[in-house]
Amino acid sequence: MQSLAKKWGGHLAALLLFTVVTIAYFSPSVLDGKVIHQGDMLKFSGMSEELNKHAAEAKDGNIIAWTGSMFSGMPSYNIAVKGTAPEYLFYLEKAIKSVDFNGASMVLTGLICFYILMCVMGIPLWLAIAGAIAFAFASYNLIIIEAGHITKAYVIAYMPLTIAGMLLLFRSKFLWGAVLFTLGVALSVLNGHLQITYYLALLCLFIYIGFAWDQIRQKAMVPLVKISGVMLVCVILAVLPNLGNLYANWEMSKTSMRGPTELTQATTGSAAKVSDGLDKEYAFAWSYGKGELLTLLVPNAYGGASGGTLDNNSNLYKELRSKGAQLGNDVQSYTYWGDKIFTSGPVYFGAIVCFLFVLGLFVVPGKLKWWMLGGSVFLTLLALGKNFDGFNDFMFHNLPMYNKFRTVEMALVIPGLVFPLIAFWGLKEILSGKVDVNLLKRGTLTALGLTGGICLILWLMPSLFLDFRSPMDTQYQMPDWYYNALLMDRKSLAQADALRSLIFILLGVSLLFWYFKAKNKEKTAVYVGVGIAILMLADLWSVDKRYLNGDDFVREQPAETYKATVADKEILKDTDPSFRVLNLNNPFQETTTSFYHKSIGGYHAAKLRRYQELIDHRLTGEIQSIMKTFQQAKTADDVIKGLMVCPTLNMLNMRYIIYNPEQAPIRNPFAYGNAWFAQKVEMVDNADAEMAAMNQFNPLMVAVVDKRFAADLEGFTPQPDSTATIALTDYKPNVVTYQSNTKTEQLAIFSEIYYQPGWKAFVDGKETPHFRADWTLRALRVPAGEHQIVFRFEPDNYIMATQVASVSSLIILLLLAGAIAWSVWNTLKKDKELQK
Structure with missing residues (x-):
């Protein structure tokens, strides 16, 4: 028992610390009962309401996997499915997810999973804690929580488990290597964001190739075959509990927006290609800019989020006041100056993480780090999308399944995993005293010169790198005085954060210098670990609070935001079992209508391809015709007559039109019926x-x-x-x-x-x-x-897949329980032998 207590005491203390830190950040939701105002979760409430209403009728064998509330009807695989066989792996997550499913639980999951990876790598306690903080509190993770990208956040949080399992298997530690690798893959797929899982698979491929190449060079073919076989079995075992999700995504990849079109598309040159997945322009709409990669080190290098806040000391604030504007304590403006349509915030890894990452490339032994770096660079190039078009055009059309995904900038989650991994791997080597002094000096000076040097230049001479002008600026039609003040503020934001990052880097270097000079290095190493953890938390916490803070928490639950309007109440008086409603207010980007009615429109990235083409070729024109009729009509009869020439909307049984939510809807007498x-x-x-x-x-x-x-x-x-x-x-x-x-x-x-x-x-x-x-x-x-x-x-195939998945998930839980029982028994056995 003493061995167990000694072995798990530190881990339990780390878990307690993670829980306290996470609850402190998310105290409005965990302690005060508020919820984060998440745009995607609000839309999810609208799109899933019909499914929820009918959920009580769903039983095994009577699955509800279709919704009629959006786009005139579509499969609900990517929204919610009711009545499937139980997925037992969810019970494994239940304790953590019950803390605060839409907020704190995602960060807590990331902290625990990266901590496990650190422990697998032999990282000391406080460095492991610091590494977990660096990974879980990276800005992108908090930004997507604020946006409501729940499945994405959980899949990111589980990524370290897969890598931890791989590293154990590479050392022939088959029991827990197989357990962690299987759980990592299984939970990644289970949480349903296959794009992140796809990126993780690419990184794993790089790591595996590096390991296999090293084994082949050493002519260690038997261990390689054995380890590869175990990994293959683990992948199969991990996939089985997710057969339902995988089958649904495979099916939708052929019929949704991610599938090929049957329409002939004209091309403008011999080099043009038609994708058998998403449209390339649509897929690359959110591509990270080459220059924007500076945000990994300096968060406000490109102005932060669209619609950023400037305080009362800003140039724009002072100019507006001089013009007589009535302002509060700050002003919102177009602080972001990249070329994306909009952004919720930058990808920031942490200044110390970037410094330690470069240093780690010098001091981490072996070649595996280079394969991790190679995978990280490859995924970074993918994240650039249209900003590195030659490379990414080739990848889009040739990398298997890649053209099924959009918003390619999210590939930066892989560097977001690799940077802290190598950073704290390297720090472990340094604090162990095993690194050659000359190599350490060269690495430290290079890392400081590169990361600190960039920060220094951005602080003192920001215009040397950046011009602070965006190609999007022209659409805002700002007067010269406004624009000039804004450019000065964008420059100030970059300078302030460059100085901030430089200070954090210098503090980190100071801790290392203290260690080098200390006589009691073992004790000092602990203090350095604690200091790095504190600096890491202070750095990332303060940046995260720019994008997810107390103002984002509200009392109102997502479904409670859907207050029935005058138009809704009038339509709900109609007792016919089925008809459709068209909301003229941005119909294909909202789910408000879907909450109460069967909508012609809706919001979902995986709508059916044929319906999207119906929108493009027929519905958009008819909707524009209706809006034009509204503008020109002199009487109500003129409006009604305009609906006669909308055959596509009429065949979709559009009975009501909402043109103003606070006024009665227009009833369409020409709808063809059901x-x-x-x-x-x-x-x-x-x-x-x-x-x-x-x-x-x-x-x-x-x-x-x-x-x-x-x-x-x-x-x-x-x-x-x-x-x-x-x-x-x-x-x-x-x-x-x-x-x-x-x-x-x-x-x-x-x-x-x-x-x-x-x-x-x-x-x-x-x-x-x-x-x-x-x-x-x-x-x-x-x-x-x-x-x-x-x-x-x-959907017989889907139902069968979910049934197989249910049984498989139970088997995995039993295997996990067996592995834990064996480990405990083995530890107790060793304790008894030592006592003898």
């Missing part, structure tokens, strides 16, 4: 012809069908039946029921989004083939007579 019978079929050759046909057809009369579905219409001849009826009788997100009555066989068109695999049609309980018509709607041949027609969303 289903109708087409009188004619127009068969077309391909997607281009299908889209072209929609520019000049009446959906109520004609069904446009791609020739690939010709077999579904074989032997069918439309026969007009004036007495035929079809009506929606019941609606649930995953089950839609109709009743039909016809004298002859008819072709029914349903105002619901066609999606395969998943949706199945049943006529009187018998499964019946259905197909696509009018670009994105469902069509079905309805027999003569009275029939019940039911559409069920039953």
Whole structure:
């Protein structure tokens, strides 16, 4: 027991410290019951409300994986799925996530996971604590929490576990190496941000190649094969509990915005390429600038966040006051001057981390550090996106799966892992006294000259590197006096933070100098570790508070922000089971409408590709036509008449238009309803012809069908039946029921989004083939007579994958419990032997 207490005492103290520090930062939410005002979480509340309402009806085998509340209907795999088999790995996270799921728990997870990595590397207690602080409190992690990028934050937090497992396996420590590596991969995939997992996989590939190359040179083939085999088994074992998520993402990669288009796209030159994933311009919209990499060392080198705050000593504040402006204690302006559309803040690793990283490249033994550096450089180049276009164009079109991801600047999370890893690895070597003195002096002077030198130049001569002008400035149309004052303030922000970083670097160097001169180096090494940890926390904490502070915490829960407006209340009086609503206020960037209604619009990066193309080619034009009608209309009748010429919106059953939330909505009398019978079929050759046909057809009369579905219409001849009826009788997100009555066989068109695999049609309980018509709607041949027609969303492959995942996650938990029990038993056994 003494061995256990000695072994775990320091770890428990570190855990307690991490908990206290995290709770202190997030005290408004953890202690005061507030929540962070997170933009993405607010939107998530809107997009998931329909699923939550129907969740009680979801049971095993009756999964709700479809929402009708956004984009006229879409799979909900990337939002929420109700009724799946239990995922037991969630119980492993429950204790930490229950602290403060949307805030503190993410940072606490990062602290613990990086601390584990530090312990695996043999880093002493206080250095391990400092390293964990450096990783978890890096500015990007706090910025994405403020934005509400919850899944991304958790996946970043789990990254160190995978690396820790790899390093143990490389040392042939198979039990805990396999456990940590499996858990790292499994939890990374489980938390559902595959882009970060993809970047981590690229880093792991670099590290593995470096290890394998070293083993091959030493002709150690047997250990290499053994370790590689164990890693492969671990990956398979880690993937199994995530089969549901992986299958859903694979399926959506083919049908969503991340999949290829069927439309022919004109190119402007022989070098132009059409992506089979996202549009390149869209994917590279958020690319980190080459010059912006200075923010890794100096946070305000590029002005911080868009809409930054300037205090009452700023040039702009004084100019505004001189012009008679009534101001408070500060003023907001365009402090950020990079070329991104906007940014919530810079990626800042910490000044001391950057210094120690460069120093670590000198003093860390072995070649593994160079492979880590290589992976870090590679991911940094990916983060530059359009700002390093030749390289990234090639990668976008040739690196497997890479064109499925957007916002490439987030690849900087990998350098964000590697920098503190090498920094504290190097510091461990220095404080162990094993580093050659001459090498240490050369490394220290180089690191100080590089990092401190850059800070010194930015402080004294900032215009030598930077001009503080943004290509985005012209769109703001600022008067000269305003712009000149703003340029001076941007320069001052960079200078102030350059001096700040320089001071932190010099303090770090002073601690090392103290160690070099100390007589009792073992004791001084502990003090240096404590000092570095304090400096690290002070540095990162103060920068983080610029982007996530007390002002970001509110009493109101995300769902409570959706107050029903006058328009909402009026629409909710309509008791029909299903119809759609168009909000003219930025319809494809909001989920407010989706909270209460089935929306034509919505907000999601993984909307269906065909629906996005419907937006681009049809809906945008019709919406602009409606808005123009509003501007020109003299009477209410003029507005109503304008809705006659919106066939695409009408076929989507747009019954209401919200033009002012605080006024009654406009009811559209021309909406086609939930289903109708087409009188004619127009068969077309391909997607281009299908889209072209929609520019000049009446959906109520004609069904446009791609020739690939010709077999579904074989032997069918439309026969007009004036007495035929079809009506929606019941609606649930995953089950839609109709009743039909016809004298002859008819072709029914349903105002619901066609999606395969998943949706199945049943006529009187018998499964019946259905197909696509009018670009994105469902069509079905309805027999003569009275029939019940039911559409069920039953994604069989996904359901089977989630069931396998559930069993696999339980197996992993049992293996983890077994590993812990074996370790405890082995420790106790050694204690007894020592006592003898």
